Amino acid sequence: MEPIYTYPKTLIDVPLHYCPGCTHGIIHRLIAEIVDEMDIGKETIGIASVGCSCFNYDYFNFDMVATAHGRAPATATGVKRVHPDCLVFTYQGDGDLASIGTAEIIHAAVRGEKISVIFVNNGIYGMTGGQMAPTSLPGMKASTAPYGRKVESSGYPIKMTEMLALQDGCVYAERTKISSVGSIAKTKKAIRKSFELQSAGKGFSIIEILSTCPTNWGMEPLDSIQWMEQNMEAYYPVGVIKDLEGGGKE
């Protein structure tokens, strides 16, 4: 019998540091598979940000630059301007992209920076221990929102991908989720499309991936996926938000 699903070439064969059931590992694997399939492992540069995924420079087997909290789009800009022929992507969580890095991400989109942004949204700060994120849902408990997020004082969850899609420099924006075999396949397709658009010299694209944080949500991995689908998806609907290249929907 032949191996049909195996460890991707551009994922370094080491144990991942993520908590049990954390979907970062699935998203890492998807990226590595796409890089393998597109055969661009020797010309891909990833930008690691700050948060749980900050050590992904130890996992991807291609050039990586680790940068500061929220600054990945600016760092990616510097890298891409020097190496326009390389595929450059950022990998950012919601604390990183939707809070401290809002200026950098919006202006990367405004400039139509030819980069791919992988935005993993689980509505909480994972690495620092479960603090409230700008993406936390109303009422959602966090270590800095022990009574649940109150919109009166903390406002409403931020819809980054919709906001970025409004910018003319953004050619493709899609929100997906990691909740089923089908949604994982859709996520892969979306990331692949983003990479292909970049390789074709098109502009900025972002794939937001609804994800979970079993540890800081205080749930079993399976329950957290259910919770994400039942609660987060209502606020953050999945689907293509903007696709300038794919059939002229705009």
Place this chain on the structure above:
Amino acid sequence: MAYIKIREDRCKGCALCVNACPKKIIKLADYTNKKGYNPAVFTDRDTCTGCGACYAFCPDVCIEVYR
């Protein structure tokens, strides 16, 4: 006819593969690995179709599928 290999030392026992398997032929072991997790174990070579659902869902990329 298909089978999967699970690297038990890498498994964190999250059970996402257990849930994903349409044939329900993956379960968590009653023993623990070095990390202290009950790893997922493959139970039935004859029933496995090699669909790859477990592979797709494994956050620790510790499953390989053969067909």
Place this chain on the structure above:
Amino acid sequence: MVEKQLIKGSEAIAEAAIRNGCKYFFGYPITPQNEIPEYMAKRLPELGGTFLQGESEIAAIYMVLGASAAGARVMTSSSSPGISLKQGGISYLSGSELPCVIVNIMRGGPGLGAIQGAQPDYWQATRGGGHGDYRLLVLAPATVQEAVDLTFEAFDLADKYRNPVMILGDGVLAQIMEPVTIPEAKAWQENHPWAVGKQHHRERNMICASYPDVEILEKVNQKLHMKYDEIRRSEVRWESFRLEDAKYVLVAYGTAARIAKAAVKTAREKGIKAGLMRPISVWPFPQQPFIDLIPQAKFFLSVELCTGQMIDDVRLATGNARPVYHFGRLGGVLPLPEEIVDRLEQLIKEES
């Protein structure tokens, strides 16, 4: 052809950078250094380079980080409040051992302060500036010609040590026009083996300033420390003016040194044996030249456009062997040479 041209300090800095292979510039407007980004915006596209006005100083410094990681010669410039905003990035650049040139055209502070030239950022520049145990190589030109020469050289030094180099100027230096000779363009090829880019003929590269293992982080800090020691040994620069028989040693850098030099001339005309010790590298600070001056010196007078920051380094260098005094005007006010001479004469009287 290398010929003399009359040029503004800020534009001269920009052109000198270009002549030594700087093809990438990321900045954000702030007075009194806007002519640097404006010059780059005009010139770099002509040369196939990239000028980008970031959305903030913070974004600009992380664009510098990206371009440097990608192996390019890259520069940013700003003025005091903007340099404060860049400090996080400068710490990351230092921790990642990435070369770049950062120009700080200082102005009066704290806060928004005022746009006139001053020297209130000496401590920030010479002590690293941001979080973490690191140093920048800091060069402080006093003339436009020196700004040209030091900026040109700064790129080579940054590459040599894989470290950010700061050009520490002020609003006066950036705004004055002087006749200068700018070196001819030097061919520079991007070839850093550690940089990210296409990887067809090498293993993957990784640029980072993140070391979760404390034992490794200690080693990283030790390695950085050894590099800083090497810089201390090899890159000390200073100018001495009429120090041969000087009993009273004025100490000043940058624009303050120009005024102090005039004060030394005036004092000499009055028969006062004054001289000027002008650090050009303010980090590494020229310690030994100060030690050598102790036997002949009655005291040192640190002339600064702030309340006294470099005076600490003069005291560290001289080890309290001689009194060290301070004179300065603040907030962007420039002293007249006569004010410095008055202070000198008053101190001589007090000392005797």
